[in-house]
Structures are given as structure tokens and as C-alpha cells.
Amino acid sequence: xxxxxxxxxxxxxxxxxxxxxxxxxxxxxxxxxxxxxxxxxxxxxxxxxxxxxxxxxxxxxxxxxxxxxxxxxxxxxxxxxxxxxxxxxxxxxxxxxxxxxxxxxxxxxxxxxxxxxxxxxxxxxxxxxxxxxxxxxxxxxxxxxxxxxxxxxxxxxxxxxxxxxxxxxxxxxxxxxxxxxxxxxxxxxxxxxxxxxxxxxxxxxxxxxxxxxxxxxxxxxxxxxxxxxxxxxxxxxxxxxxxxxxxxxxxxxxxxxxxxxxxxxxxxxxxxxxxxxxxxxxxxxxxxxxxxxxxxxxxxxxxxxxxxxx
Numbered sequence: 686x687x688x689x690x691x692x693x694x695x696x697x698x699x700x701x702x703x704x705x706x707x708x709x710x711x712x713x714x715x716x717x718x719x720x721x722x723x724x725x726x727x728x729x730x731x732x733x734x735x736x737x738x739x740x741x742x743x744x745x746x747x748x749x750x751x752x753x754x755x756x757x758x759x760x761x762x763x764x765x766x767x768x769x770x771x772x773x774x775x776x777x778x779x780x781x782x783x784x785x786x787x788x789x790x791x792x793x794x795x796x797x798x799x800x801x802x803x804x805x806x807x808x809x810x811x812x813x814x815x816x817x818x819x820x821x822x823x824x825x826x827x828x829x830x831x832x833x834x835x836x837x838x839x840x841x842x843x844x845x846x847x848x849x850x851x852x853x854x855x856x857x858x859x860x861x862x863x864x865x866x867x868x869x870x871x872x873x874x875x876x877x878x879x880x881x882x883x884x885x886x887x888x889x890x891x892x893x894x895x896x897x898x899x900x901x902x903x904x905x906x907x908x909x910x911x912x913x914x915x916x917x918x919x920x921x922x923x924x925x926x927x928x929x930x931x932x933x934x935x936x937x938x939x940x941x942x943x944x945x946x947x948x949x950x951x952x953x954x955x956x957x958x959x960x961x962x963x964x965x966x967x968x969x970x971x972x973x974x975x976x977x978x979x980x981x982x983x984x985x986x987x988x989x990x991x992x993x994x995x
Contacts, residue, residue, distance in 0.1 A: 787848020
């Protein structure tokens with residue numbers, strides 16, 4: 686038992702590291718599109734690249750990073766893969782655009798409504814029985830969304846409201862990705878990951894014909910964005926999941942929406958609205974409540990490990 690629990694700690698650290706790197710998306714995007722202070726001195730936002738162009742290069746460079754990862758994996762096509770890659774492409778485009786036109790904090794917390802949509806899809810489409818814990822999480826999360834949307838409506842902030850709608854759309858698309866990944870769980874993870882990122886870039890590639898290309902320093906920064914914020918985290922997560930359950934990993938990755946606004950503030954000074962703090966707290970509280978059993982199990986194992994080591 687001691688060896689089993691101790692062996693999970695490297696996996697937990699890998700999952701946490703992946704979440705920390707994922708949380709850099711807001712900082713990377715805002716440095717490219719509206720930075721002030723020290724970030725503006727880098728000249729990476731002069732002029733700001735269009736959001737969909739950022740979304741293209743982000744997944745393009747991540748896909749290049751993943752290609753050697755395929756190795757000798759057997760490649761085959763199944764129809765659910767088409768819907769998976771379309772969902773991933775939609776998630777990438779809506780999430781990046783939501784960060785550009787709104788706040789990074791709104792975009793990330795709204796993307797984390799994905800478990801709510803999955804729960805509803807399970808009830809409506811798969812005839813799964815409602816669970817009290819998941820229903821409570823749903824109520825908390827939807828209350829958080831309502832707070833964020835109501836604040837934008839009260840302030841007549843149409844641009845922020847548009848960002849909120851896109852953030853919710855990214856959460857819905859994220860749920861689609863997870864749903865089809867479950868259907869394809871018998872397929873090699875490396876192959877699914879390469880497909881998602883490569884096809885997400887392919888869908889946006891026609892934009893290169895009429896949108897102005899970023900400057901070379903911006904392209905280099907976008908390459909760093911794709912590799913550091915998307916490529917490396919997926920690799921860390923895949924290795925962490927060898928010893929960490931999916932439910933525990935879901936709990937650990939909740940640090941991403943917490944850290945994302947912090948890095949964005951440190952990079953460009955963007956401060957989320959008070960409603961974002963309240964609404965985000967409700968959404969994250971719902972997710973934490975949903976994952977509470979996994980969290981309790983982790984704490985019990987940690988306590989057992991501490992007792993054995995002493």
C-alpha cells in the first residue's frame with residue numbers, strides 16, 4: 686500500500702505541472718494583443734495579431750511538437766474522431782477569441798463549465814440518472830455564470846458580453862471533446878492528441894490567405910506559446926495519468942482557472958471585475974464539490990503516507 690500511494694506523488698506533480706503551464710494562456714494571449722507596461726516594451730503587440738490567427742499558430746506549433754510523439758503508434762480513423770476534432774477546433778477558436786475581446790479570467794472560468802454540459806448531456810442523451818452531488822454542482826456553476834452575465838448586462842458592456850458568450854461556447858465545445866475522447870478511450874492517446882491539434886490548425890489555415898501574417902518575433906513567441914502552454918502540458922498529463930485517476934486529475938487541474946488570472950495580472954495588469962471573482966468562485970465551488978470524493982481520497986492517502994514516513 687505504501688509503495689502504491691507513494692508512487693502516485695510523481696503523477697500528481699506531473700498533473701499539477703500541466704495545469705500550471707495551461708494557466709499561462711491568458712498571459713501569452715494578452716501580451717500579444719493588448720499589453721501595457723513591461724510587456725509592451727517587447728513589441729509583441731505592434732500590431733496585435735487577430736485572435737483567430739493566434740488560435741491557428743497556437744495549435745500549429747503544438748501539433749509540430751506532438752508529431753515525433755506518435756512513434757510507432759498504429760493509426761486508424763473512426764467516425765467519432767471527426768466530431769472530436771471539430772469540437773477541439775471550435776474550443777480553440779472560441780477560447781482564444783474570448784480571451785482577446787474579454788478578460789482572461791472570464792474565458793477560463795467559463796470554459797470550466799464543461800463538466801456541467803457533460804452532466805446534462807448524460808441525463809438528456811444517455812438517460813443517466815441524476816446525482817445529488819452533480820446537481821448541486823450544476824446549480825452552483827449556473828449561478829456563477831448568471832452573476833458574470835448579469836454584471837455585463839448591467840454595465841451594457843457588449844464586448845464583454847460577447848466574450849462571455851464565446852467563453853460559454855468554448856466550455857460547450859470542451860465538453861464535446863471530453864465526450865468523444867471517452868468514446869475513443871481505446872485509441873492511442875498520442876494519436877488523438879495529434880489529430881486534435883493538427884486539425885484545429887487545419888480548420889483555421891485558410892485565414893492565412895487574407896489575414897496579415899504576424900511579425901517574425903510574434904511568430905517565435907507563438908511557437909513558444911504552442912509548445913509551452915499546450916505541447917508540454919499534454920505530455921505531462923499523459924504521463925501523470927498513468928498513476929493518477931481521471932477524477933483526481935480533474936481535481937488537481939482546478940488550479941488552472943485560479944492561476945490564469947494571476948499570471949495575466951502579473952503580465953499585463955488586467956484585473957478581473959468583482960463579478961468575475963464571485964461568479965468564478967461559484968463555478969469553481971461547484972466543480973470542487975463535484976470532485977470532493979476524489980479530493981477526500983487524496984487527502985486520506987496523503988495522511989497515510991505522512992504517517993508511514995514518520
